[in-house]
Amino acid sequence: MKNLFTLLSLMLISLLGYAQEEVKFEAKIDNKNGDVIFIKNNNVIVKEIKIDDKGVFKASFPVKEGMYQMFDGVEYAGLYLKNGYDLKLTMNAAEFDESIKFEGKGAKENNYLAQETLADEKFGxxxxxxxxxxxxxxxxxxxxxxxxxxxxxxxxxxxxxxxxxxxxxxxxxxxxxxxxxxxxxxxxNNSKAPNFDYENAAGGKTSLESLKGKYVYIDVWATWCGPCRAEIPSLKKVEAAYHGKNIEFVSISVDVDKDHEKWKNFVKEKQLGGIQLFADKNWLSDFIKSFNINSIPRFIIIDPKGNVVDADAARPSDPKLQAQLDSLLKS
The missing domain is CATH 1.10.287 (Helix Hairpins)
Structure with a gap:
């Protein structure tokens, strides 16, 4: 009986010890961005935590020791978690990175990550x-x-x-x-731009040579590219701002041949402006290869003589683009 009691006691202690192998995490978040906090590890959701109306949550969950991310809406912060930590977070989501403060066991490492994020934003x-x-x-x-x-x-x-x-x-x-x-x-930059002669969605073909005498702002994109599509509203605004000026806006799709009709339909449905072209061999087109393009979107500026002004120009959503175009068009 004594041995049985001892065995049961050891089992109970073991079970209690196992149950305690978790992270305890609580927070008070002012101006929360959502009703759920997501703890992720390399985009895999480890834990969903509901936040009450006052921005408060308490949770306990087991983890594998390592680096994680805490998402509140589109905002996120880095976390270092391991079982046994007891973290208490206060934060104002309206000033997300600047307001993060941890207390409790594990606070030192997580405050370090928060402060480093701020320092990184200021790094030149x-x-x-x-x-x-x-x-x-x-x-x-x-x-x-x-x-x-x-x-x-x-x-x-x-x-x-x-x-x-x-x-x-x-x-x-x-x-x-x-x-x-x-x-x-x-x-x-400052080199002669290679020519292209691509199918135009409006009919026929368009070459870079035919655009000489004007500045050319080139957008290399594809219908499947999310970041490319995200630039379309800004590109339309830039096109409108420079309408009638000495500049052409050219979009070159690197969609594969099987998506040719998808490209034509996309151009029509989204009412894309400028000159819409389809590269003859997508990524392997001579023009695309000459600029070492292996990721998109990519933007290029060519001058009226056909020389490269900027082989990696600013995106339409970047205010620097209009400043650069204003400078070029005045010269």
């Missing part, structure tokens, strides 16, 4: 991308050293440091790849 990435190759490489190494020193001084959880360092390294690798692409694009 545009200046970094404007550096020459030697300067860029030196700046990247300095940022790695600064990040490592900052984490060392903060006295953070060792597992958090290892995981966060991995994420930072991946981000910098992506930045280096982007820098390489931007540098390659810059080398195309």
């Amino acid at each position: 990435y545009e200046k970094l991308l404007a550096l020459d190759e030697q300067g860029f490489a030196k700046a990247i190494e300095q940022k790695k050293a600064d990040d490592a020193e900052k984490m060392a001084k903060a006295g953070l959880d060792a597992n958090f440091v290892a995981l966060h360092k991995r994420d930072l390294d991946m981000n910098l690798l992506g930045l280096q790849q982007y820098y390489t692409q931007v540098s390659a694009n810059k080398k195309l």
Whole structure:
């Protein structure tokens, strides 16, 4: 009997211990964006948490230790979670990143992530991308050293440091790849633009050569591309703003041949303006390959003589575009 009692006690202790292996997470969110908070890991929803009318929630759930994201509507914040944490969050969703504050077990690591997000928003990435190759490489190494020193001084959880360092390294690798692409694009500026001669949705064909004497703003897109479609309202506004001026707006679709009719119908249904063209060999078209285009949307500006002004121009939704076009059209 004694042995049985001991065994049952050990089993009870084990079960209680297992039940406690969860994250406790509660919050008070002012001006909440929605009625549900989503905890995600690489776009996989780990937990849905309902928020009451006062912006309060309490939840407990098991996790695999690691990095997560907390979504409140379209806004999100990074989280570091592991079982045993007891987090208390206060936040004003109207000032999302600036107002995040954690208390309780695990607060140090999560406050670190929140503060780093703010610092990252102020980091001069545009200046970094404007550096020459030697300067860029030196700046990247300095940022790695600064990040490592900052984490060392903060006295953070060792597992958090290892995981966060991995994420930072991946981000910098992506930045280096982007820098390489931007540098390659810059080398195309001031060079002669290759010609194209593509099918026009309005009938016949249109070549770049036939547009000489005008500036040409080119939008490389596809009907299946969400970010491309998101630019359409802004592109229409820009076209309207420069109507009658010395500039043509040309959209080149890289849809595959089987989607040719889909493209024509899309142009008609959405009442797309400008000159709507269909690339002859989609991604393998000579013009597309000459600009090393491997992601879309991509925007290009050609001058009246057929030279490349900007091989990676601003998007229609970017105010910088109109400033650039105003400058060109005045010159």
